[in-house]
Amino acid sequence: MFKILKKTAQTGLVTIGYPQESARISERFRGAPRFNFSAWRGAREAAEACPTGAISIRDADGTRCVVVDYGLCTYCGQCAEADPTGAVQMTLQFDLAVLHRSNLVVTAQYELDSEGRQHTLKALRHGDPVQEPRERHEQKVRRRIHQVLGRSLAIREVDAGSCNGCEVEITALNNPVYDLERLGIHFVASPRHADMLLVTGPVTRNMELALLKTYQAAPDPKVVVAVGACGVSGGIFGRNYATLGGVDQVIPVDVFVPGCPPQPHALLFGILLGVGRIEQKGLPR
């Protein structure tokens, strides 16, 4: 017993200060890519390099429409590698979690030159403006929920088909370095005790019913956080005979946390965003 206490004393404090202090992240960390849309000319190469289809292009009538969906992005960095001009760069940004799926999508329109090459940027749109009027009403409801759940939060984690990568990082939140409990947040064993569901995976057909039942079993009000590229969008698996392509296909989702898997700071950011203890940051600009 004495030796155990001695070891604890010797080890000292290892816990990070995030979110009060800035995140402790390696310079080598590969976070979200940043696109210099006005200088970008190689969307085709990037779209071909992207394994999940997070970058897609459509050419019609001398115009190229480029859609960048951070919800599908795995931060693999292949789009940046495919672009020799440096218009695409990997950043250290991890806090991409958003309250609306559309906030993760950027649409850019380019003029094509006579040889079909991408030329000047004509229009750039972040998110989906149609949703804004609805948001005001939602914000009122959200504020109420945050008052109820904000201080102490019980989370039930649901794996709805993940590869277990997200679980590796979610488990890390419990280690002494991230120590979720210091923020009054803890994981519980039953949805009946939960204020928040943290859901991973593209949602397999075989987990659809279990996820729905878990959602129904959690008392209202509740917050649902879709975790990882798969949870947000279906990721590399997409929608097929065995998967449904994202948590919001089955239950309403309040927060979307992209990443493959999102690293612990990113998860923490998403969880805190879900209960209004932190402000949405948005995409790399």
Add this chain to the structure above:
Amino acid sequence: MSEIYRDVSVSDVRPVNSGLLRQGCRLALVFAEDRTTPEACDYVYYVWEQPGDPRYLLLRTRIPAEAPVFPSMAADIPAINWQEREIQDWFGLVAEGHPNPRRVALHDNWPDVHPLRKNFSINTVLPPFEGERHVYRPTLGEGVFQIPVGPVHAGIIEPGHFNFAVAGEPILYLQLRMFYVHKGIEKRFEQLPVRHAVTLAESISGDSSFSHAVAFCQALEQAAAAEIPERARRIRTILLELERIYNHVADIGAIATDVGFIIANAHASRLREMILCLNEELTGSRLLRGMAVAGGVRSGWDMSQRYACLEGLGGFEREFDDLMRMIAASDSTRDRLERTGTLPPAKAKDLGIVGVAGRASGVDRDVRRDHPYAAYVGLPLEVPVYQEGDVFRRVQVRVDEIRQSLRIIREVEAKLKPGSHRAPMPPLPPNACGLGAVEGWRGEILHWIRSGPENRLDRCKIKDPSLNNWPALVEAVQGNIVPDFPVINKSFNLSYSGTDR
């Protein structure tokens, strides 16, 4: 290291396989492929491991379209019980004479489909499921109860259903229902261009991202007859060992938690975090994602990264020694782990148990030594083997392997010479086959591919060690008390996603 292919007629399957079994060979994998379009037939493959031969032997049997039946070997080789049933589910071939021909991969409430047949589209929208998911063996008898658990479990773990039959505290038997997280991965491989498929391989089992990605890349390299640079081999080896270390140390901590020694887990999870941060330093990803590519590795490391690697390992080793001293000093921990969840060596051999679980039960196998790849060729490796087969020995194997991994990394790192880390990958010739084998931290990972036209895959078969090892859990829990189930389960720590794909 290439593999050997032999054709066997359907009528010879039984005698040839039985002969190999008598010679002491091990049947590692059985799988099928649909070749209806070019050849009007299906093939069933038997992948054998022969003692003393680093090459796997693949027996190939032609199953004509007009007689979709293959002889079952499951009665003689229980290790392939599930695998033959998977062939029935995925391809609609009949395993003739199978002792338990029920569905294993498709749940009972699925319609009558065979997803890996070429005429089944991956985008098929199946109708809503109806009826029972699975009919369990009845739990009967006075005072005998049934405890259903899952698919959503109490901890942060993957989904699967456990159905216990208990008489008081002791478990009489356990029935499993897996494949809750089936994502159609093998089918998806046939859809993606090869260069994107590596990302998919990383998502087969998240905690084995790198091992699966390397096994897949090896299969591609084998099919394209591509050599990878020495530096890439060494970097792959170092990262494979780092993956082993972070998972093993996490398991040691989790096992300690399950017997109430929570402070040990606090230290173990901190140690795992050290390795995950080191992974990030070396590859940009804590789970080593994006690093494996066909032809080598994505980045070749500068001196500061190599220094970070050695320094990180030094710190880890000191802390790890402290942790092990702490656990060794706890008699109550040892008392809970010894003779708990015992898997006798004879059963482990019959069931074809691999990896950590196998070595704790007398199965002296390790792909790194028996079928060397990457920089393991010529590298001395001591495979820790114990006969007792209890939770304590499964922990011991992990401890021995962590120490060995530290030694391997230092040895290989010291030999890291300047040079290219990535060779240009020639396009895959159509119809080329390749087998990739890696000793992941759980055990033997196999990937077999056949290339199609235009740099795509016609078939990709994935075998995660978990697929071999679930029956071991069923055996090991019998007679143990229910409160010991979590620690026994954790001592195997099998991948649901790797099994279900």
